[in-house]
Amino acid sequence: ELLRHLHVHAKENIILIFTNARAVCFQPGLSARLVRQLLQNFIEQLNIEVPLSKKNTFLFGNGGFQFLAL
Structure with a gap:
């Protein structure tokens, strides 16, 4: 929307951020498939192409966030 x-x-x-990446060796994991599907829907419904590439994708572990949240 x-x-x-x-x-x-x-x-x-637009940048794409995947959290908890440490658990999957700093790869997007299964979430990447869902994000690709969502981005494909943007192309089909809105005629907007948002790339999913190394240039706009960032992967973070949750360790630092855990210390901030406590």
């Missing part, structure tokens, strides 16, 4: 209200060029500033 949010993408409908943004300028078409805003897609170039």
